[in-house]
Amino acid sequence: VSKRIDGDKLSCLVTQQPDARDAAGGGTDLFLAVEAAMGVSEAWEQIVHRHGAVVYTLIKRWGYRHDADDLCQDVFLLIWRRLAQYRGEASLKTWIYQITMNYLRNHATRVVPKRRAECSLEDEERKSDVLPLQTEGDAADVLLEAERRALVRRAVYELPELHREAIILRDLEGISYTEIAETLMISVGTAKSRVSRARQALVAALAQRGILE
Amino acid sequence: MSELVDRDAERISRAVDADLALEESADLARLLSADADAHLYWRRLQALAGLLRQAFEEPELPEALANRLVAIGSPGSGASENTKVFCDESSARRLGKSDERKH
Numbered sequence: 001v002s003k004r005i006d007g008d009k010l011s012c013l014v015t016q017q018p019d020a021r022d023a024a025g026g027g028t029d030l031f032l033a034v035e036a037a038m039g040v041s042e043a044w045e046q047i048v049h050r051h052g053a054v055v056y057t058l059i060k061r062w063g064y065r066h067d068a069d070d071l072c073q074d075v076f077l078l079i080w081r082r083l084a085q086y087r088g089e090a091s092l093k094t095w096i097y098q099i100t101m102n103y104l105r106n107h108a109t110r111v112v113p114k115r116r117a118e119c120s121l122e123d124e125e126r127k128s129d130v131l132p133l134q135t136e137g138d139a140a141d142v143l144l145e146a147e148r149r150a151l152v153r154r155a156v157y158e159l160p161e162l163h164r165e166a167i168i169l170r171d172l173e174g175i176s177y178t179e180i181a182e183t184l185m186i187s188v189g190t191a192k193s194r195v196s197r198a199r200q201a202l203v204a205a206l207a208q209r210g211i212l213e
Numbered sequence: 214m215s216e217l218v219d220r221d222a223e224r225i226s227r228a229v230d231a232d233l234a235l236e237e238s239a240d241l242a243r244l245l246s247a248d249a250d251a252h253l254y255w256r257r258l259q260a261l262a263g264l265l266r267q268a269f270e271e272p273e274l275p276e277a278l279a280n281r282l283v284a285i286g287s288p289g290s291g292a293s294e295n296t297k298v299f300c301d302e303s304s305a306r307r308l309g310k311s312d313e314r315k316h
């Protein structure tokens with residue numbers, strides 16, 4: 001690190017505090033953020049490497065399946081511009097989740113609402129999760145399965161925003177209630193009850209569509 | 214289903230979260246045997262996890278996009294010019310404070 005930003009106050013701090021670096025040899029969240037903000041391109045690359053897929057997946061799961069690339073770039077521009085505000089109080093991952101969720105909430109108010117849930121069955125039939133077919137029977141099964149997946153996705157996209165984000169964070173991203181609370185800036189108790197209510201709503205929606213018995 | 218109270222729904226939700234078997238919780242087993250709605254909800258929640266896993270793929274970050282994201286932090290990119298203002302004092306100060314807390 002000291003070579004990369006030689007002569008800077010930060011390099012002195014980093015050199016004097018080797019324990020502050022994590023055991024894997026990479027930077028801690030705060031070091032990474034500060035280095036990246038100072039223009040150390042390797043630090044920024046590491047942030048992209050560690051969190052890029054998470055942001056991209058979150059955007060796609062939110063329902064922006066076709067313009068996920070551009071939205072992901074927008075989110076990372078925001079992250080880049082706000083690096084100076086990162087204080088290391090939450091993990092960088094949680095902080096990035098916060099930025100992403102806020103961006104997605106705001107974006108939802110700017111686009112035509114129907115455009116977001118762009119998971120039409122026609123789209124699904126073209127999707128790559130339709131496996132190679134062997135027989136006509138297989139073809140019917142595969143299409144039914146693709147349709148079922150599409151209906152599940154649509155049910156998630158159509159949940160109210162608070163419920164949708166609870167399902168995505170807990171059941172798809174698999175993050176803890178504590179992290180959900182930090183990301184959404186709510187209490188852990190509220191996070192738990194929100195996830196529970198979201199699941200109730202989703203179960204009801206899927207049962208109504210005959211997907212859940 | 215509609216009769217299931219929030220408190221019970223949340224108990225069941227947490228039990229499914231913890232991958233709790235009925236034998237591990239006498240309370241939960243009692244609730245599920247006494248309340249058909251609760252039992253139905255328990256079964257549906259267990260099925261939900263599988264449905265969600267199947268329905269949502271975990272896409273990889275496309276390489277071209279990864280390159281675009283990395284380029285945001287490259288010297289000379291428009292984005293990096295915006296951040297130069299906070300490079301020195303405040304960043305070092307933040308690191309200093311963080312280190313103090315650790316000691």
